[in-house]
Amino acid sequence: MEKFTKLISQAVPLSIENVDTDQIIPARFLKATSKIGFGENLFRDWRYNADGSKKESFVLNDNKYSGKVLVAGENFGCGSSREHAAWALEDYGFKVIISSYFADIFKGNALNNGLLPIQITKEKLTKLLEFLKDNPKAELQVDLENQMLLLEAIQLNESFDIDPYKKMCLINGHDDIDFLISKKETIEAFETQKH
Amino acid sequence: MKKTLFDKVWDAHVVETVPNGPQILYIDKHLIHEVTSPQAFAELEQRGITLARPDKTVATADHNVPTLNQHLTIKDALSRKQVEMLTENCKNHNVTLYGLGHKYQGIVHVMAPELGITQPGMTMVCGDSHTSTHGAFGTIAFGIGTSQVAQVFASQCLLLNKPKKMRVTVNGKLNKNVLPKDVILYIIAQLGTNSGTGHFVEYAGDVFENMSMEGRMTVCNMSIEMGARGGMIAPDETTFEYVKGKEFSPGGTDWDRKLAYWKTLATDEGARFDTEYHFNATDILPMITYGTNPGMGIKINENIPTSDDASFEKALKYMGLEKGQSLINQPINYVFIGSCTNSRIEDFRLAASHIKGKQKATNVTALIVPGSQQVAKQIKEEGLQDIFESAGFEIRQSGCSACLGMNEDKIPAGEYCVSTSNRNFEGRQGPGARTLLASPLVAVLTAVEGKIVDVTELELA
Numbered sequence: 191m192e193k194f195t196k197l198i199s200q201a202v203p204l205s206i207e208n209v210d211t212d213q214i215i216p217a218r219f220l221k222a223t224s225k226i227g228f229g230e231n232l233f234r235d236w237r238y239n240a241d242g243s244k245k246e247s248f249v250l251n252d253n254k255y256s257g258k259v260l261v262a263g264e265n266f267g268c269g270s271s272r273e274h275a276a277w278a279l280e281d282y283g284f285k286v287i288i289s290s291y292f293a294d295i296f297k298g299n300a301l302n303n304g305l306l307p308i309q310i311t312k313e314k315l316t317k318l319l320e321f322l323k324d325n326p327k328a329e330l331q332v333d334l335e336n337q338m339l340l341l342e343a344i345q346l347n348e349s350f351d352i353d354p355y356k357k358m359c360l361i362n363g364h365d366d367i368d369f370l371i372s373k374k375e376t377i378e379a380f381e382t383q384k385h
Numbered sequence: 386m387k388k389t390l391f392d393k394v395w396d397a398h399v400v401e402t403v404p405n406g407p408q409i410l411y412i413d414k415h416l417i418h419e420v421t422s423p424q425a426f427a428e429l430e431q432r433g434i435t436l437a438r439p440d441k442t443v444a445t446a447d448h449n450v451p452t453l454n455q456h457l458t459i460k461d462a463l464s465r466k467q468v469e470m471l472t473e474n475c476k477n478h479n480v481t482l483y484g485l486g487h488k489y490q491g492i493v494h495v496m497a498p499e500l501g502i503t504q505p506g507m508t509m510v511c512g513d514s515h516t517s518t519h520g521a522f523g524t525i526a527f528g529i530g531t532s533q534v535a536q537v538f539a540s541q542c543l544l545l546n547k548p549k550k551m552r553v554t555v556n557g558k559l560n561k562n563v564l565p566k567d568v569i570l571y572i573i574a575q576l577g578t579n580s581g582t583g584h585f586v587e588y589a590g591d592v593f594e595n596m597s598m599e600g601r602m603t604v605c606n607m608s609i610e611m612g613a614r615g616g617m618i619a620p621d622e623t624t625f626e627y628v629k630g631k632e633f634s635p636g637g638t639d640w641d642r643k644l645a646y647w648k649t650l651a652t653d654e655g656a657r658f659d660t661e662y663h664f665n666a667t668d669i670l671p672m673i674t675y676g677t678n679p680g681m682g683i684k685i686n687e688n689i690p691t692s693d694d695a696s697f698e699k700a701l702k703y704m705g706l707e708k709g710q711s712l713i714n715q716p717i718n719y720v721f722i723g724s725c726t727n728s729r730i731e732d733f734r735l736a737a738s739h740i741k742g743k744q745k746a747t748n749v750t751a752l753i754v755p756g757s758q759q760v761a762k763q764i765k766e767e768g769l770q771d772i773f774e775s776a777g778f779e780i781r782q783s784g785c786s787a788c789l790g791m792n793e794d795k796i797p798a799g800e801y802c803v804s805t806s807n808r809n810f811e812g813r814q815g816p817g818a819r820t821l822l823a824s825p826l827v828a829v830l831t832a833v834e835g836k837i838v839d840v841t842e843l844e845l846a
Contacts, residue, residue: 205695206696206699207696208578208579208678208696210678210808210810212789212808212810212811212812212813213810213811213812216790216812216816217448217789217790217791217813218790218791220420220448220449220791221420221449221461221463221464221466221467221791222463223423223424223427223466223467223470224423224424224427225424235811235812235816235817240798240816240817263696264579265578265579265582265612268578268579268612268678269514269609269808269810270513270514270789270808271421271512271513271514271516271528271529271530272420272421272530273421273424273512273530273531273532274531276530291579291582292582293579293582293612294548294582294583294612294614295514295528295529295530295614298529298530298533299530299531299532302530302532302533303532353406353407353546354405354406355403355405355406355407355544365532366532366533366536366543366544367428367432367532367535367536367539367540369544370409370536370539370540370542370543370544371434371539371540373400373401373409373540373542374437374540376400376401376409377400377409377411377437377540377541377542380400380401380411381411381541384397384411
C-alpha cells in the first residue's frame with residue numbers, strides 16, 4: 191500500500207446523498223479478476239448514456255472540476271461490500287473522500303487501499319459542497335499526521351477522527367495482513383485452547 | 386457483568402486486543418464466492434503464503450453464474466474466467482468448493498444454513514454484505530471486503546473494533562398477510578438506511594421468537610440495508626430443531642456439548658445496549674418500496690410521501706413515480722422471486738399456494754430462482770414446479786440472478802419489477818431498471834394481476 195501523509199488538491203463536488211456501491215461500480219463490471227482498471231467504469235451509469243456517450247451534466251464530465259479529493263453527500267458507500275468500489279475510486283485518481291457519513295464496510299475497504307475517508311459535520315459538508323461548486327480551482331489541504339482538513343477561503347480548519355492503528359498503517363504504507371501474520375503464534379495458541 | 390448475545394459471541398472470539406487499537410477476532414467459518422475472492426487469492430500468491438485454515442473455508446459459485454443451462458460452458462467469457470478461476474484457486478489451496486453442477490451449489494447465504502455449516506455462537510464472514518443473514522442462528526456474521534478476505538485467508542482472523550450494540554424489539558401479533566419481509570422493510574422505513582451504522586443489531590421480542598428460521602434469515606439478511614454490520618437473533622428451540630441432523634451439524638456427544646453452550650447465548654436480563662428501538666407488531670402492514678434505497682418503503686395501501694429534498698426528488702424521477710401517488714393498480718411487467726433474502730423453500734411454498742389453478746397475467750414475465758440446488762430439488766419433489774410452470778412462471782437454476790444483474794438476468798431499462806430481493810438501488814437489476822421491493826406474497830399476487838394489488842385486507846386461503 192502507498193504511504194499517505196499530506197495532500198494538497200482541488201476537489202470534485204458530488205452533491206448526492208446515499209451514494210451506494212452499485213452506483214460507484216455497477217455489478218456488471220465486477221467480472222474482472224484483478225484490481226486494475228475499475229476507474230474506467232466508476233459511476234458508470236451516471237457518467238455515460240446507454241450508447242456510451244458522456245452525460246455532460248455529470249460532475250466528473252465537467253472539465254471545470256478535477257482533483258484527488260471527492261466531496262460527496264451523506265452516507266457515502268452504502269450497500270454492497272464490493273471492494274471494487276474503493277479500487278474504482280482509487281484507480282480513477284481519488285486519494286481522499288469527504289462526506290458527513292460513511293457506510294462501515296466501505297470505510298474499511300477504503301482504508302485498506304490507502305484511500306482516506308474524512309468525515310465532517312453535515313453543516314460543514316453542505317458549505318463545502320456549495321463553495322466548491324462555484325470555486326472549482328480552490329485547493330483543499332489534507333494533513334493526515336495532524337488530522338487536519340483545511341480550506342482557507344471558507345475558514346474550514348477542521349480536525350478529523352481516524353482510528354490510531356489505521357492512521358499508522360496509512361502513514362507507513364502497512365496493511366493488516368502484515369500485522370496478522372506477525373501474530374501467527376498467538377492465533378495458533380488461541381485455536382488450541384479453544385478447540 | 387451482564388452481557389448481550391453479541392458480547393458473548395464476540396468476546397469468546399477475541400484472540401488479543403492491540404493496545405489503543407483494534408481487536409484480533411477469530412473467524413470460525415469463511416464463505417467465499419467467485420466475485421470477491423480472486424484478488425484475495427492473488428494477494429496470497431504475491432506474498433508467497435498459503436491459507437491458514439482451508440478446512441474452515443467453504444466456496445460456492447453464485448453471483449456470476451447463468452441460471453439457464455448450468456451444465457454447459459458459461460457463454461460470457463469474463464464470467465467463465467471468474468468461475469474457472471474460483472475452481473482453480475480452490476483446487477490449489479485445498480478449499481471445499483460446491484461449484485456449478487454440485488448438489489450443494491447455491492447462493493452462499495442459502496447453501497450454508499441448509500447444510501448446517503452455519504451454527505449458533507460462531508463467527509462467520511464472507512465477501513458479501515448479506516452475510517448478515519446467518520445472524521438468524523445467533524451467529525456473528527458480517528460482510529467483508531476483499532482485503533479482509535485475504536486477511537482471513539492468511540490468518541483466520543480479522544482486525545476489528547468492536548461495534549456498538551442496538552436492539553430492535555417487536556412485540557405483539559402480526560396482522561394478516563404480513564410476512565417477515567414486511568417486518569424488516571417496516572423497520573428500515575422507520576429507522577432509515579444509516580441508522581445502524583457502526584452497530585450490530587439484535588432482534589428481540591415475540592414476533593421474532595415466533596418466526597421460522599427462514600423468516601429470521603430474511604430479517605437478518607436486510608440488517609445491512611439500515612447500515613448495520615449485522616443482525617442476530619438469540620438461538621432457541623426453533624434454531625436447534627433446524628440445525629439438528631443437517632449434513633455438517635454436530636452429532637452425538639458433540640451435539641450435546643454444543644447445544645448446552647448454545648443455550649447460554651441469550652442476552653442477559655439487564656444487559657446494556659447503546660441504542661434501543663421498540664415497535665408494535667400491530668402497526669406493521671404489508672410493505673412495498675417506491676424509491677431507490679430500501680428505506681424508501683411504505684405500507685402498500687399508503688401513498689408515496691411528499692418531500693422537496695433533492696435526493697428524494699431524484700429517486701422519484703428515476704422511478705417514474707409522483708409524490709403523493711398510490712402504488713395500487715400500478716402496472717408491473719416483471720416479477721422476481723429469488724435472492725438470498727427470499728429464495729428458500731418456505732418462500733416458494735407460500736408463492737405456489739397462491740397461484741394454484743391460476744395464471745400469471747399476460748403482461749408479466751415472472752422469474753422463480755431457487756436459492757440452491759437443494760431448494761430446486763425440493764420445489765420439484767413437492768410438486769411446486771408443476772404449479773409454477775402451469776401458471777406460466779419461469780423456473781431457473783440457482784444463483785443470485787436478477788437481484789444484482791451481474792449475469793444475463795436483467796430487468797430492461799424503464800421497466801418496473803416487483804422483487805423479493807434486498808436492494809432497489811438505481812440500476813441494481815440492470816441499467817435503468819426500476820425495482821420495488823416486497824414480500825413473496827405481494828410479488829406473486831402482482832404476477833397474477835399484472836399490477837400491484839392491495840393485499841392488506843385480502844382473505845387468502
